[in-house]
Amino acid sequence: MFDGLKDKLGSFREDVEETAEEKAEAEAETDAPTEADESSEGTGGPSSPADSVEAGADEPVAGDADLATEGGGDPEEGGGLAADEAAAALEEDDDEESGPGRLKRAAAFATGKIIIEEEDLEDPLWNLEMALLESDVEMNVAEEILDTIRGKMIGETRAQVETTGELVEVALRDALYDVISVGQFDFDERVQDADKPVTIVFTGVNGVGKTTSIAKLSRYFEERGLDVVMANGDTYRAGANEQIREHADALATKLISHEQGGDPAAVLYDAVEYAEANDVDVVLGDTAGRLHTSDDLMAQLEKIDRVVDPDMTLFVDEAVAGQDAVKRAEQFNDAAEINGTVLTKADADSSGGAAISIAYVTGRPILFLGVGQGYDDIERFDPERLVDRLVGEE
Amino acid sequence: MVLDNLGSSLRSSLDKLQGKSRLDEDDVEEIIKEIQRSLLSADVEVTLVMDLSASIEERATGEEPPAGTSARDHVLRIVYEELVDLVGESTDLPLESQTILLAGLQGSGKTTSAAKMAWWFSKKGLRPAVIQTDTFRPGAYDQAEQMCERAEVSFYGDPDEDDPVRIARDGLEATEDADVHIVDTAGRHALEDDLIAEIEEIESTVDPDRSLLVLDAAIGQGAEEQAREFDDAIGIGGVVVTKLDGTAKGGGALTAVNETGSSIAFLGTGETVQDIERFEPNGFISRLLGMGDLKQLSERVERAMAETGDEEDDWEPEDIMEGSFTLKDMQKQMEAMNKMGPLDQVMDMIPGLGGGMMDELPDDAMDVTQDRMRAFDVIMDSMTDDELENPRSIGASRVRRIARGAGEDEETVQELLQQHKMMEQTIQQFQGMGEGDMQRMMKKIQNGGGGGMGGLGGGGGGLGPFG
Numbered sequence: 001m002f003d004g005l006k007d008k009l010g011s012f013r014e015d016v017e018e019t020a021e022e023k024a025e026a027e028a029e030t031d032a033p034t035e036a037d038e039s040s041e042g043t044g045g046p047s048s049p050a051d052s053v054e055a056g057a058d059e060p061v062a063g064d065a066d067l068a069t070e071g072g073g074d075p076e077e078g079g080g081l082a083a084d085e086a087a088a089a090l091e092e093d094d095d096e097e098s099g100p101g102r103l104k105r106a107a108a109f110a111t112g113k114i115i116i117e118e119e120d121l122e123d124p125l126w127n128l129e130m131a132l133l134e135s136d137v138e139m140n141v142a143e144e145i146l147d148t149i150r151g152k153m154i155g156e157t158r159a160q161v162e163t164t165g166e167l168v169e170v171a172l173r174d175a176l177y178d179v180i181s182v183g184q185f186d187f188d189e190r191v192q193d194a195d196k197p198v199t200i201v202f203t204g205v206n207g208v209g210k211t212t213s214i215a216k217l218s219r220y221f222e223e224r225g226l227d228v229v230m231a232n233g234d235t236y237r238a239g240a241n242e243q244i245r246e247h248a249d250a251l252a253t254k255l256i257s258h259e260q261g262g263d264p265a266a267v268l269y270d271a272v273e274y275a276e277a278n279d280v281d282v283v284l285g286d287t288a289g290r291l292h293t294s295d296d297l298m299a300q301l302e303k304i305d306r307v308v309d310p311d312m313t314l315f316v317d318e319a320v321a322g323q324d325a326v327k328r329a330e331q332f333n334d335a336a337e338i339n340g341t342v343l344t345k346a347d348a349d350s351s352g353g354a355a356i357s358i359a360y361v362t363g364r365p366i367l368f369l370g371v372g373q374g375y376d377d378i379e380r381f382d383p384e385r386l387v388d389r390l391v392g393e394e
Numbered sequence: 395m396v397l398d399n400l401g402s403s404l405r406s407s408l409d410k411l412q413g414k415s416r417l418d419e420d421d422v423e424e425i426i427k428e429i430q431r432s433l434l435s436a437d438v439e440v441t442l443v444m445d446l447s448a449s450i451e452e453r454a455t456g457e458e459p460p461a462g463t464s465a466r467d468h469v470l471r472i473v474y475e476e477l478v479d480l481v482g483e484s485t486d487l488p489l490e491s492q493t494i495l496l497a498g499l500q501g502s503g504k505t506t507s508a509a510k511m512a513w514w515f516s517k518k519g520l521r522p523a524v525i526q527t528d529t530f531r532p533g534a535y536d537q538a539e540q541m542c543e544r545a546e547v548s549f550y551g552d553p554d555e556d557d558p559v560r561i562a563r564d565g566l567e568a569t570e571d572a573d574v575h576i577v578d579t580a581g582r583h584a585l586e587d588d589l590i591a592e593i594e595e596i597e598s599t600v601d602p603d604r605s606l607l608v609l610d611a612a613i614g615q616g617a618e619e620q621a622r623e624f625d626d627a628i629g630i631g632g633v634v635v636t637k638l639d640g641t642a643k644g645g646g647a648l649t650a651v652n653e654t655g656s657s658i659a660f661l662g663t664g665e666t667v668q669d670i671e672r673f674e675p676n677g678f679i680s681r682l683l684g685m686g687d688l689k690q691l692s693e694r695v696e697r698a699m700a701e702t703g704d705e706e707d708d709w710e711p712e713d714i715m716e717g718s719f720t721l722k723d724m725q726k727q728m729e730a731m732n733k734m735g736p737l738d739q740v741m742d743m744i745p746g747l748g749g750g751m752m753d754e755l756p757d758d759a760m761d762v763t764q765d766r767m768r769a770f771d772v773i774m775d776s777m778t779d780d781e782l783e784n785p786r787s788i789g790a791s792r793v794r795r796i797a798r799g800a801g802e803d804e805e806t807v808q809e810l811l812q813q814h815k816m817m818e819q820t821i822q823q824f825q826g827m828g829e830g831d832m833q834r835m836m837k838k839i840q841n842g843g844g845g846g847m848g849g850l851g852g853g854g855g856g857l858g859p860f861g
């Protein structure tokens with residue numbers, strides 16, 4: 001997972017570096033007035049390099065006279081392609097008001113630094129946005145990330161071309177880390193320390209891997225010395241009872257289930273009572289998959305949440321999900337507030353943007369990654385390591 | 395299907411066009427951006443979005459809305475047509491004996507869809523059977539069996555056998571008297587080589603008439619790779635899009651269709667066996683874009699077009715920049731002269747083309763006097779459409795015919811053809827220009843009707859060849 005995004009982030013860094021380099025070169029050129037295009041260069045006496053450029057912009061372009069036919073158009077659109085380049089260079093300096101102040105600019109220039117401005121980032125940021133979208137980061141989330149990076153980088157001075165990469169890396173790293181590390185807590189510790197039994201309910205849309213994740217976590221807790229009971233709150237789907245039963249048998253875990261068509265809240269409630277009576281540490285409550293557009297089923301989920309009042313609700317979604325991940329995470333969070341997310345099928349997907357989207361909209365951490373169909377195919381989600389891997393040079 | 399009742403930004407930016415009958419450059423730019431946004435947020439793959447929006451942009455700027463049609467409807471129709479073009483019609487499913495293999499990612503909805511499709515075929519009067527070859531997922535056998543019971547269709551599976559290939563073979567035999575065999579498979583993804591090898595084996599045993607890829611409507615950019623791998627392994631002849639009763643738009647299906655060169659067969663819209671629809675492009679695309687019934691709109695525009703008939707071929711100066719410069723273009727160019735000024739002056743406005751380059755052209759490249767222009771006009775009226783489009787096809791005998799028809803001498807006809815050739819060469823030099831220069835020039839031309847340009851082209855008299 002995240003390999004695709006890693007590649008693309010690397011090219012964002014290169015983009016910005018390239019732009020900065022070009023900019024440095026451009027400034028070096030305008031630095032020497034004699035080199036500038038004769039036809040467009042003004043007569044302003046250059047007292048400092050930066051000034052000369054401005055003077056040029058304020059003067060009418062010399063070549064203007066030839067352009068009578070043009071009927072009062074913009075002088076810069078007139079004289080020849082070579083002049084055009086110069087004009088563009090002038091233009092860049094023209095709207096200085098919107099950028100860093102003139103003084104800061106001049107100072108930076110004098111010391112051989114350049115300042116990163118909005119328009120320098122435009123192209124690289126657009127490419128970055130496409131990279132995020134290609135990695136399934138939801139569009140609004142991607143835009144928020146871009147805003148953060150824009151805010152962090154614009155107006156930054158950097159001494160040498162070589163360090164632009166570092167600047168980007170820091171901005172990118174911060175922006176991604178902020179999103180992806182949201183609300184992280186020590187899951188194991190919290191479960192260990194909580195009053196027993198700890199009840200965890202799993203929610204999510206159809207087929208994302210709720211039941212399988214419960215089976216995996218059942219083993220996970222047993223390995224950490226905690227007793228588990230599974231409860232099949234999916235009293236709806238064909239084969240749901242048989243599926244979780246088979247898992248329970250394979251794992252030798254206790255399972256509470258009712259007949260198909262029964263009340264899911266009642267099943268979970270029974271399991272909690274069982275756990276209390278039998279000193280079981282953890283109750284893992286499954287629920288039927290449901291789409292957030294079903295009012296009835298979402299109301300049922302609210303009811304389960306109310307009746308069972310779990311210690312933790314984990315939202316399960318799959319890494320292959322695209323833009324919709326945000327919407328369903330929000331709506332499930334509304335119906336039964338979640339404490340964290342399990343992101344499954346990370347083995348099927350190299351982009352991983354869903355993790356970013358979901359963490360961003362729920363403000364809750366991604367806790368686990370599902371990385372296969374085996375019982376051991378579950379990993380703790382480590383945002384720091386992940387961001388390092390994404391942004392780092394390795 | 396649930397229609398998106400949240401206002402989409404595409405709709406609102408299109409609504410800004412309400413009342414406008416022409417699109418200016420900014421309109422087009424904004425619309426294209428919104429189209430990209432809306433396709434991207436529908437999970438259509440990024441490069442496919444860029445390709446689609448490029449051809450939409452080309453048409454939106456190149457095609458004139460028919461009279462009585464708003465710019466908004468015009469653009470919507472183009473968007474709709476381009477997308478329909480891409481997805482095509484529903485996968486052809488003859489109502490006869492056949493074998494269908496289902497494949498797809500874990501949890502995408504294969505087993506549910508197998509039962510749904512069997513139900514659908516049974517309602518068409520055929521006898522379907524579902525064969526469950528998933529020996530991996532716990533409860534898979536029971537799930538399929540129960541779903542088939544609900545669909546009231548035959549079912550074959552073997553909970554004690556662990557070789558899916560063998561179950562497939564035995565199952566086809568055991569359900570011999572069924573017309574339609576639907577073979578369900580265990581979930582797998584593109585990166586699981588062993589499981590991909592397994593489904594290849596199942597495929598060669600089953601020898602299906604078509605293999606359908608079952609895709610969750612919510613799948614993201616990964617749809618491309620998944621579709622490609624499944625297509626490589628077993629050949630995908632159609633796509634089933636599931637869970638469309640949610641809010642996901644199903645753009646991944648577009649990606650998959652594009653990647654596999656196939657089409658969409660069925661849509662899944664719920665968990666019960668009846669929740670299945672045959673694919674129908676209008677509803678699907680209208681929903682994908684979060685818009686109302688686009689087909690209806692498209693038809694309305696088409697009617698308007700038919701009514702406008704010949705009026706439709708309004709000439710756009712941009713046209714001469716695309717493709718070849720025909721006599722028709724030359725004719726239009728002559729007609730448009732009063733509005734936009736002569737060609738040589740148009741060229742003067744382009745940075746880099748003024749002065750120097752003009753000097754390199756033959757002196758008379760742009761030299762068409764008013765008299766000659768009139769004569770040319772008459773001559774062109776005597777040409778067939780085909781001759782106007784393909785001036786090169788005009789040989790000596792045609793020149794004779796045209797001259798006779800126009801009451802001009804053959805020499806003038808030759809001159810016209812010569813003139814055209816020179817203008818064409820000039821235009822070809824234009825075509826190599828950069829985007830920015832082009833746009834600047836176009837802006838000038840568009841402003842030409844009023845203001846500064848008027849004095850140059852129209853009033854200037856002696857200034858230009860056509861003036």
Ligand SMILES: Nc1nc2c(ncn2[C@@H]2O[C@H](COP(=O)(O)OP(=O)(O)OP(=O)(O)O)[C@@H](O)[C@H]2O)c(=O)[nH]1
Nearest residue numbers: 206207208209210211212289345370371372500501
């Ligand atoms: N490759 C892969 N497959 C997974 C993973 N997690 C679950 N699956 C598979 O996804 C499919 C669906 O998993 P389930 O656990 O049944 O999903 P669910 O959310 O309980 O489904 P419903 O109860 O029907 O809503 C099964 O085939 C699982 O084996 C994972 O991390 N990687």
Ligand SMILES: Nc1nc2c(ncn2[C@@H]2O[C@H](COP(=O)(O)OP(=O)(O)OP(=O)(O)O)[C@@H](O)[C@H]2O)c(=O)[nH]1
Nearest residue numbers: 206207500501502503504505506581637662663664
């Ligand atoms: N709401 C809704 N749910 C669906 C639809 N199609 C399938 N499902 C649900 O999605 C989940 C997964 O469906 P399955 O048919 O088990 O998927 P599968 O592809 O066979 O899964 P594996 O065999 O594990 O790979 C189940 O909960 C189904 O009820 C649909 O169109 N709408």
Ligand SMILES: [Mg+2]
Nearest residue numbers: 210211234289
């Ligand atoms: Mg389940």
Ligand SMILES: [Mg+2]
Nearest residue numbers: 504505528534
């Ligand atoms: Mg299945």
